[in-house]
Each structure stands twice: as structure tokens, then as C-alpha cells.
Amino acid sequence: MIGQIFPLFREGYLLRTQMLEAFTDYSFRFGELLYTGYANGIISGCRLTTTKDTIIVHPGLVLFYGKVFYIKEPTPVSYAPTNELRILKLHYMGEERTESMIRYEMELFLDEDPVQKDGQIELCRFTLQQGAYLRCRYQDFEDWGTEYDTLSMVHAQYASPGHSTLHPELTKAFAREMLSCTLENQTDINFCLGILSRGEPVCAEALTAYISLRSGHMTGNGDNEELYRGLLDILREVKGGGSRKRTEGKKHRSILVE
DSSP states (O other), X not given: OOOOOOXXXXXXXXXXXXXXXHHHIIIIIHHHHHTTTBOSEEEEEOOEEEOSSEEEEOSEEEEETTEEEEEOSOEEEEOOOOSSEXXXXXXXXXXXXXXXXEEEEEEEEEESOOSOXXXXXXXXXXXXXXXXXXXXXXSSTGGGXXXXXXXXXXXXXXXXXXXXXXXXXXXXXXXXXXXXXXXXXXXXXHHHHHHHHHOSOOOHHHHHHHHHHHHSOOOTTOOHHHHHHHHHHXXXXXXXXXXXXXXXXXXXXXXXXX
């Protein structure tokens, strides 16, 4: 018989083994089953904000190898201007077992290597110039890819079936900007409305299929940068502006994708 036990924790009640097992099943194994087949990445939360010298990673849920981890409190990471690329990564360091518990360890750190090693996920990247402020707000969809003095979350990895995917706020920015235009293609309308109605990350497979359908081709492995480029090309086509460079601010500003 299939059933579910919900333990009732009340004053004067003894904690029985069956109650503790039920609590363990619901608290830990439920999340593992819910995200079976998902690639490593952020599930929800983990919002990033900046001060003059720190990046703050806010509470959220992260998936590592089928296990759901909870970042319980805001965690600061110090940074400084270097004029070099820096990548903020979350590293899963494995487990430590005792007789009474299993402890899982993670760390946040800034790295110079854009390659994701085993057990790492990227949260953002940036190149900060001397005298500049590291910003975390964006003017439009294209601005999400600004390389200098901006937290670029194009490569941030979100948990998705089979393959990590784009930041949900990034795809929402695309959808809103597309819908602000006069759309004639019903595929565009349906896809953008679907993004805004879901309220969660769009799986990489769906993004790849949409870009392929609209452009007639999709090369490479469908990683985050390629997905962003594909969406940006579609948006530029709809807006009729063609390829363009963002030039606001310092003259050294550039775009990651051209």
C-alpha cells in the first residue's frame, strides 16, 4: 500500500523512529525526487546585489548532483577592481560523515578561470575597471551582456532538465522587450507569453528549439552564451536595429556578444 505519514510534533509526545524517518523522507528525499534528471544549478533565489567592495549572495536553493542545498543567509564575497575577468563560483566540496549526520560543504569564491570544473557552478562574471562601481541592474536585455563594470549573469547556471539554463530574469527581460514591439510571428507571441506565465527558468531544450525554429539553425552545444546570442539576434531582428554596440559610460565598455 502506498501512503504518507505526517508526524505531529506536540508537547508531551515521544519522538518515535517512525516519525523521524517520515520527517527525513519529506525534508530531504522529496527534493531529490522532484529534481531527478536536472543538471546542477540554482533552483531559486540566490539573488545578487553589490556594495562598493562586496557581492552579496542572498538566500536560495541550489542543486548539486541531485541534492538540494539551502543557502540560509546572505553571504558576502569581497572584490576589487583588477581590469581582468573574474568569475564568482559556488563549489561543492563533498560530504563529511559522522555516526549521527552527513555534512555537505560548499564555498563561494572568485576565480580567473571561466571553465567550470567538476562540482562548480557559475553565479556571475565581471571585469571591473579602476574607479568604477560594480552595478547589478540592467537597462534592457542587451545590457545583461555588458562586460565591463557590470555583473554579467549570462553564464549563471540554473538547474534544468538535462542541461543548465539561463537566468529566469534574463529570459523574462527578453519576453517583455519582445512583447513591447509589434509582433507578427505567432511563435514569438506564444513563446514570450509562456515565459512570463511560467515564472520559473525555461529549460535549455525549449530555448534551443525556439531559436532554431526562428533562425533556421542552431550551432554549437547550446550553452548559455549561445542561447543568449540567439535570443539577442531575434530581438534585434524584431526591433529592426541590426547589430549595434553599447557605448554608454566609459569608452572601454563593450558587449560580451557581438
